[in-house]
Amino acid sequence: MTPFTYARASDAADAVRLAHMNRAKYLGGGTNLVDLLREKLERPPALVDVTGLSRTIEETAGGGLMIGASASNTSVAEHVTVRTRYPVLSRAIVAGASAQIRNMATVGGNLLQRTRCTYFYDDDGARCNKRNPGQGCDALDGLNRNHAILGTSPSCVATHPSDMCVALVALDAIVHLQGTSGRRTLPLAELHRLPGDRPDIETVLEPGELITGIELPASRFSGRSTYRKVRDRASYAFALVSVAGALELDGGAVGEVRLALGGVAHKPWRARKAEAFLKGRAATEANYREAAEAELADAKPLSDNAFKVELARRCIVAVLGQLTEMKP
Amino acid sequence: MPININGSAFELPDDSRVSLLDLLREHLHLSGAKKGCNQGACGACTVLVDGERILACLALVVQYQGREITSIEGIASAGHLHPLQVAFVEHDGFQCGYCTPGQICSAVGMANEIRRGVPSHVTVDLSCSSIALSRDEVRERMSGNLCRCGAYNGIVDAIVEDFAGAST
Numbered sequence: 001m002t003p004f005t006y007a008r009a010s011d012a013a014d015a016v017r018l019a020h021m022n023r024a025k026y027l028g029g030g031t032n033l034v035d036l037l038r039e040k041l042e043r044p045p046a047l048v049d050v051t052g053l054s055r056t057i058e059e060t061a062g063g064g065l066m067i068g069a070s071a072s073n074t075s076v077a078e079h080v081t082v083r084t085r086y087p088v089l090s091r092a093i094v095a096g097a098s099a100q101i102r103n104m105a106t107v108g109g110n111l112l113q114r115t116r117c118t119y120f121y122d123d124d125g126a127r128c129n130k131r132n133p134g135q136g137c138d139a140l141d142g143l144n145r146n147h148a149i150l151g152t153s154p155s156c157v158a159t160h161p162s163d164m165c166v167a168l169v170a171l172d173a174i175v176h177l178q179g180t181s182g183r184r185t186l187p188l189a190e191l192h193r194l195p196g197d198r199p200d201i202e203t204v205l206e207p208g209e210l211i212t213g214i215e216l217p218a219s220r221f222s223g224r225s226t227y228r229k230v231r232d233r234a235s236y237a238f239a240l241v242s243v244a245g246a247l248e249l250d251g252g253a254v255g256e257v258r259l260a261l262g263g264v265a266h267k268p269w270r271a272r273k274a275e276a277f278l279k280g281r282a283a284t285e286a287n288y289r290e291a292a293e294a295e296l297a298d299a300k301p302l303s304d305n306a307f308k309v310e311l312a313r314r315c316i317v318a319v320l321g322q323l324t325e326m327k328p
Numbered sequence: 329m330p331i332n333i334n335g336s337a338f339e340l341p342d343d344s345r346v347s348l349l350d351l352l353r354e355h356l357h358l359s360g361a362k363k364g365c366n367q368g369a370c371g372a373c374t375v376l377v378d379g380e381r382i383l384a385c386l387a388l389v390v391q392y393q394g395r396e397i398t399s400i401e402g403i404a405s406a407g408h409l410h411p412l413q414v415a416f417v418e419h420d421g422f423q424c425g426y427c428t429p430g431q432i433c434s435a436v437g438m439a440n441e442i443r444r445g446v447p448s449h450v451t452v453d454l455s456c457s458s459i460a461l462s463r464d465e466v467r468e469r470m471s472g473n474l475c476r477c478g479a480y481n482g483i484v485d486a487i488v489e490d491f492a493g494a495s496t
Contacts, residue, residue: 031386097472099472104387234471
């Protein structure tokens, strides 16, 4: 690691001030950042520890849920309101990482974790536009089995590694931010960028802007929502493909539906084309398959990951089928 | 503010880059927690912070001032092995022993999580507040601790026996 100073923020305003003064990075649980520091992929002159900031999880006036950005992943997954009203979020969290990491990792940090693309990590041996803009991307013609199939660019085919974010995007989560010019909110679906020609810029956050909380709107899908993750081993691995789904039936038809995919793009991928296709249509497997086709029509598989297109298609159909069978 | 390790207070190192694992091993010569991968993939460095299991390799010491750390050296009490340590011996829950300190600290933390009702990837009913400790639950919840000797069957046996004993 290159040397850095350390300061512990007392509140969000203090954190923003300290970070602005010192060109600091915010430190949550450290489960990703400490690794990146050790690999010298991050070399900030200063760290501002935000784990002392809000970690409360409480209901909002509108019947939703406000989660402090410093809440641990475990504390969200185990929260009784999350388990009963937003089960897809509990399921997604416990599908990710290990218990030790979930105990350390914060919600804010989970949103901002960086890709585990092996070429991004290989500073000595590989070219990476995310690490060194303009250098080129060795994943394009390399071992790209784990890489993205949607929203890619010739500059970058890395995936966003979070499971939690996939559920949050499906739940229409709102991110609360605080920066030097004040506070604002943003739909989580708009927080992460597609790579384009600047894969090094991963979010729309302003420099020094801090995530202070995640807000979930009132739940309408508690009875029919779930998370399915497919990976190379049964536990403790990143997703090849994952699907967060929530469904509201209107008789035999699809009323409201939310679908998001993980492991397939540079950001948690909200499957809006599939959702638009399904709304009002009969809740049948044929329609579920057609919805998946609509979402994946634009998929651009690489040399080693064409299987992800078929896998994503089957996962979408399976999740929708599972949701239809649930007895809320 | 100092950091408390196995009941004793220690000053923080001057360098903010020191990990909790390096503090334990290199500064305090508590070599139970192991540096397997040093990147959060193997679980051999698992310790408890205020009773919660974490990975010492990914923890910067400066973040843990004032907290209570328990490493494997602090698991036994007054010269008596922790019941889980006895169970590991009885069930051959190890071969080379390298991962064992992390396995045991992890399992102690896991027991607290189960009692609290923290769900896992294999928990079927999320609305249920009490979770039965099946072998599948143990395997899933312990998946952050690798054992390259493959002593998993003995490890699971030891944990199930100890947990059943502690619950009755």
